Amino acid sequence: MEQESENSLLDLSVDDTAKEHLQRICSWAMIIVATAVISYVVAIIKALMPKTQVIKSEGFGASVSVGEGIGSVILGVIIGLLVNYFLYQFASLTRKGVNGMSQTDLNAGFYNLKIYFVIISVLFIIILAIFLLALLAIGAGATVK
Amino acid sequence: MEESQSILELHVDQTASKNLSDAARWAKFLSVLGFVCVGFVLIFFIAMRSQITGALSRLIPGFSELDSMGMLIGIIVIIAGLVGLLLYFLFRGSLLIKKGIETKSQDVFNSGLGLLKAYFIMYGIITIVELVSSIVSIL
Numbered sequence: 291m292e293q294e295s296e297n298s299l300l301d302l303s304v305d306d307t308a309k310e311h312l313q314r315i316c317s318w319a320m321i322i323v324a325t326a327v328i329s330y331v332v333a334i335i336k337a338l339m340p341k342t343q344v345i346k347s348e349g350f351g352a353s354v355s356v357g358e359g360i361g362s363v364i365l366g367v368i369i370g371l372l373v374n375y376f377l378y379q380f381a382s383l384t385r386k387g388v389n390g391m392s393q394t395d396l397n398a399g400f401y402n403l404k405i406y407f408v409i410i411s412v413l414f415i416i417i418l419a420i421f422l423l424a425l426l427a428i429g430a431g432a433t434v435k
Numbered sequence: 436m437e438e439s440q441s442i443l444e445l446h447v448d449q450t451a452s453k454n455l456s457d458a459a460r461w462a463k464f465l466s467v468l469g470f471v472c473v474g475f476v477l478i479f480f481i482a483m484r485s486q487i488t489g490a491l492s493r494l495i496p497g498f499s500e501l502d503s504m505g506m507l508i509g510i511i512v513i514i515a516g517l518v519g520l521l522l523y524f525l526f527r528g529s530l531l532i533k534k535g536i537e538t539k540s541q542d543v544f545n546s547g548l549g550l551l552k553a554y555f556i557m558y559g560i561i562t563i564v565e566l567v568s569s570i571v572s573i574l
Binding site: 305307309311312315318322325335387391401407415 | 454545551
């Protein structure tokens with residue numbers, strides 16, 4: 291018990307400066323989440339709108355619909371929502387923890403920040419790996435030709 | 436008086452320290468990966484500059500290859516600068532947060548949080564600009 295109280299005194303504290311920083315971080319994280327959700331709606335609307343492009347070839351005009359694949363947009367939206375859910379949880383729990391002086395909420399907020407960065411890093415690695423594989427495939431294809 | 440206030444204050448306890456240290460480690464990894472990617476993209480553009488400027492001058496009528504090259508360099512410098520600054524905030528912020536937790540230094544910890552705040556502000560502004568441009572492209 292005594293050691294616990296000693297530990298608490300030795301801990302870093304969330305002082306006024308840290309609180310101010312955390313509150314601003316939470317506000318901007320909320321703005322990022324809101325902006326992301328609106329941009330997903332815009333992306334879905336864009337994907338549903340067929341883009342018509344006229345391709346002229348030797349006097350013939352052919353109308354081709356080249357709208358972005360709805361499947362890829364929905365996949366992107368699902369992944370984006372998952373990532374932003376953790377950012378939202380971080381922002382709301384940390385704000386609740388700081389404003390309500392709740393250590394449990396603050397800890398849960400930091401846990402969600404960790405998960406947010408883990409997911410983004412893993413996604414980044416996957417995208418990078420796919421990109422590098424595609425580059426290798428293109429390079430191999432060019433060498434064979 | 437000060438001691439009772441310190442007991443009432445929120446603390447970065449063991450659980451919070453562990454979660455924040457892990458978050459900082461992943462954020463640092465992400466920023467390093469980002470720097471590497473920016474480097475690769477720059478190398479790609481330098482290697483393919485003649486093809487890209489050729490394609491741009493064909494795409495935009497009245498644009499010479501020299502104009503395309505100038506425009507391309509301008510865009511790349513602006514984007515690389517913005518992304519580099521964003522990644523710098525994340526890298527330095529995560530480094531200082533981790534150092535602050537390890538050395539139990541309040542000033543270093545607060546500086547780290549300040550840089551993380553700068554990262555989120557810049558990221559937020561970039562997402563707003565992106566959203567506005569995608570809405571404009573629909574209209």
